[in-house]
Amino acid sequence: MSVFLASSVVSPGYRQIAIGDFETVDTPQWQSGEESLVSSSSGFLIGTIDDPDGDVEVEMRRGDVDVPDVRVVFEGVLSCPSGIVSATGPTDDRQETLLLPGRGDWSVRIAVRGRDRPDYVAVFFDQQEWVAALSS
Numbered sequence: 001m002s003v004f005l006a007s008s009v010v011s012p013g014y015r016q017i018a019i020g021d022f023e024t025v026d027t028p029q030w031q032s033g034e035e036s037l038v039s040s041s042s043g044f045l046i047g048t049i050d051d052p053d054g055d056v057e058v059e060m061r062r063g064d065v066d067v068p069d070v071r072v073v074f075e076g077v078l079s080c081p082s083g084i085v086s087a088t089g090p091t092d093d094r095q096e097t098l099l100l101p102g103r104g105d106w107s108v109r110i111a112v113r114g115r116d117r118p119d120y121v122a123v124f125f126d127q128q129e130w131v132a133a134l135s136s
Contacts, residue, residue: 013092092104
């Protein structure tokens with residue numbers, strides 16, 4: 001089971017959104033432009049629908065990947081030295097931020113919904129790490 005933490009509607013701009021700790025300078029870079037996701041230690045660029053096609057719904061959750069009709073496109077570690085994770089589009093003035101219960105490395109899974117160009121992206125934080133951080 002997952003627990004909802006935050007959501008945002010992001011304007012994708014150039015068919016992508018960014019999620020990560022924007023206080024760092026470790027920015028992911030597209031290699032070919034054909035990837036569905038590229039990552040750095042502290043962030044992700046995720047290929048999405050184009051901005052004329054609408055906005056992308058972004059959710060932050062903790063626990064199991066249990067949202068219907070999603071597929072996991074990344075499983076690994078997100079480094080958040082500031083303790084804040086954010087989501088935005090490259091041409092979007094809005095930025096949704098989530099204050100994490102601690103700074104450092106977080107086990108995450110990124111899941112998307114939509115065939116070639118997703119219109120929904122979710123970041124799932126590890127439940128045990130979350131609870132442990134709340135206890136410290």
